[in-house]
Amino acid sequence: MIERFYLKDYLSFQEAELNLQHGLIVFSGPSGSGKSILMESILSSLGLSSCDANICESSVTWDIDEEETGLENDEINVFKHIKKEKSRYFINNQSISKKSINTLTCKYLKHLSLRDFRDFENEGLLSILDHKIGKNALDLKSHYRETFKNYNQVKKELEIIEDEERRIIELKEFAKFEIDKINSISPKVGEDEELLVIKKELSRKEKALEMIEGANEIFNFEHHISLALDTLDVDSAFFDDTMNELRSILESAEERFSALDEVDVEEVLNRIEELGELKRRYGSIEEALEYKEQKLQELEKYENIEVQKGDLEQRYQTLHKEVYSLARSLTELRSKAVKNFEKELNAYLKQLYLRDAKVSLAQDKLTQFGQDILSIELNATELSKVSTGEFNRLRLAVLALKSESMQNIGGVLMLDEIDANLSGEESMSVAKVLKKLTKNFQIFVISHQPQLTSMGDQHFLVYKDGTISKTKELNFDEKIDEIARIISGDTISDEAKKFARELLEGNR
Structure with a gap:
């Protein structure tokens, strides 16, 4: 509910402050005193209208969804609209866009002067009907919604598999092609590095062997060095060790290069080219082998898709049968209750001096609410074509039905002159319905009729003191x-x- 409203500098108002209670709040006063201006400024503070007030501010008891809005709740949340050079909106002194404050407010406040069809949406009407039926319908609907959710999930999975199945031949052929291409090369990790070493060795083989042959000449003079060292009384062991190590190095190199005589140079170059192409395509030999493994797994999946499809089809058929059975059970319960729903709605319409409405239940495709479409016609006329006065009184009747099962309190209804052009009896009937709605709603209404005005839990007079509009609680x-x-x-x-x-x- 709105606990306090403050207005400063707007048209004929210099300042106004209202401390508000739960219940039916009536604004009355002479024509032109500023009642509609006051109502507009309350809506503006909540982002549902625009005005040029310096400040309009509402203190409300509504909880803010902190995760959704990024705002923190205070004990009392303050919604504010300030207009200087441009309009700015705040909640608890934190700036917020008009769209965001409007979205938040619409969860709690209904302005019945606007043609808002949300109260006639199928989900809401079915919810009222199901609450009228009671626990059987609510439990059945809960079971149905869970089954419908599972049914849709399995249906989606089956559609994906069927789509894959239509492309299965192409997918299998592609997977096999990729696997065969890698298998035809049969790469081994590190093979490319080994081949590059062999290529390098081959490129220097001839020159290296020529150099080794020349270097071997040193061994023809080895004994001369040994004799010289002996003559000088120098131990020749170090020289012998060095020559033996040199001999080993040259012999090993000679053997290595000689072994390359059996290597086909062209074959090595071709192999390096093949591996290079593989690396260009996949990034590395390791990645090529990982890709091959992935395609092998995909191929296995494609081979098993018939088994998966069979299991899903069986689950789908079971859930299809169950969800339609539950939907039919819901329809049966609703069909039996819809006449009583119509009767109770028309009882409110009679109080509101409207002719009977026709409530019909039809079946359509499955949704999360069942397969039923609940619709209302007034005087055999579609809702979009009835007058604004009739539309708003019909909304009141629907809200009255809804309020019978509502647990939450704190919503706000705002009506301008809902009893305009009504007789005294009609005005009193509207007042009685509004009084019933105060069980769940705080209701603001402008009235020029004594009957509705007399029913107010709070009554504010809006009047002019010279050219200045003022308010007073009576x-x-x-x-x-x-x-x-x-x-x-x-x-x-x-x-x-x-x-x-x-x-x-x-x-x-």
Whole structure:
């Protein structure tokens, strides 16, 4: 609910502050006093309208979805609209866009002066009907929704497999082609590096062998060095070790290069080219082998797809049968209850001096709510074509039905002159329905009729002091005077005051 509203500098208002209660809140006053301006500024503070007020601010008890909005709840959340050079909106002094504040507010506030069809959406109407039926329907709907969710999931998985199956031949051929291509080369990890070493050795083989042959000449003079060292009384062991190590190195190199005589140079170059192409395509030999393994797994999956499809088809058939059975059971319960729904709705419409509505239940494709479409026509006319007054009173009737099963309290209804052009009896009937709705809603209404005005839990007079609009919360005696003014005009008669008192006392 809205606990407090503050307005500063807007058209004829310099300042206004309203401390508000739960229940039916009535605004009355002479024409042109500023009632609609006040209502517009309340809506503007909540992002549902725009005005040029310096400040309009509402303190509300609604919880803010902190995760969704990124805002923190206070004990009382303050919604504010400020207009200087441009409009700015705040919640708890944190700046927020008009769209965001509007989205948040719409969860809690309904403005019945707008043609809003959300109260007639199929989900909401079916929810009212199911709550009317009771636990059987609610439990059945819960079971149905879980089954419908599983049914849709399996259906989606089956569609994916069937789509793959249509492309299975192409996919299998591609996988086999990729596997065969890698197998034809049959790469081994590290093979490319080994081949590059062999290529390098081959490129220097001839020159290296020539150099080794020349180097071997040193061994023809080895004994001369040994004799010289002996003559000089120098131990020749170090020289012998060095020559033996040199001999080993040259012999090993000679053997290595000689072994290359059996290597086909062209074959090595071709192999390096093949591996190079593989690396260009896949990145590396390791990645090529990983890709091959992936394609082998895909091929295995394609081979097993018939088994998977068979299992899914069996589950799909079972769930299909179950979900349609549950939907039919829901339809049976709803079909039996729809006449009583229509009867209870028309009871409210009768109070609101509207002709009976026709409520019909038809079947369509499955949704998460079943296969039923609940629709309402007023005077055999589609809702989009009925007058605004009739549309809003029909909304009131639907909300009254809905409120019978509502647990939450805190929503707000805002109505301008819903009893305009109604007779006294019609105005009283509207007031009684609104009074019923105050069980779950705080209701703001502008009224020019004594009947609705007398039912208010709070009554604010909007009046002009010179050119300045002001507001005043009325006590019992002041309510009598204001209702008497509504009845008889500026010249208040004793009969009008008597009737006003009787109305107020009768509604206490």
